[in-house]
Amino acid sequence: MAHAISTTDYYPKSHVFKHIADWVSTRMQKIGANDPRLRRVRMLQAMNDAQLSALAIERKDIVHHVFRDTYYR
Known part of the structure; x- marks a missing residue:
């Protein structure tokens, strides 16, 4: 005799992960x-x-000028 269990996921996890990614x-x-x-x-x-x-x-040097002390040493 075989037993089958059917469950329904009332809280789908994909929505939770999408909500976290959006946040x-x-x-x-x-x-x-x-x-x-x-x-x-x-x-x-x-x-x-x-x-x-x-x-x-x-x-052409705007980004270099603004970030010169951080990235361009």
Whole structure:
């Protein structure tokens, strides 16, 4: 004689993992949006070439200029 057990998962785990991944993603986006260095990069990128040359920065060197003390030693 065979026995069969059928169970129903009332709390599917895939929804829990998706919810956690969405939460982490949202937090990481907020951290990135509020980073002062990234705000500085966006501000410099919004300037025209004449304004950048007055600051002695070339457009291609904006990221290097903002992160020079962190990544470029």
